[in-house]
Amino acid sequence: MAKAESRQDSVHVSYTISRQEILARLQDPALLLVNVMPRETFEAGHIPHSISLPVAEVESKARRFFPDSDREIVIYCAGPT
Secondary structure (H helix, E strand, O other): OEEEEEEEOOEEEEEEEOHHHHHHOOOOOOEEEEEOOOHHHHHHOOOOOOEEOOHHHHHHHHHHHOOOOOOEEEEEOOOOO
């Protein structure tokens, strides 16, 4: 399970998204998958099409990674299993 967030009318919506839904939407350009584990863990294995943004770097780099606030963002902290 992962947390997903989207903005609707300037309101953040947070909910849990299933592994099956993530896998079904891997090619969806509206979905941004973010792995917040350390970079070494990301390099050892991650969900295809996800980006690495270690939790320690979120505050300093989030605006660069999330410039489009209309995208649905899925944050996860485990490998692709």
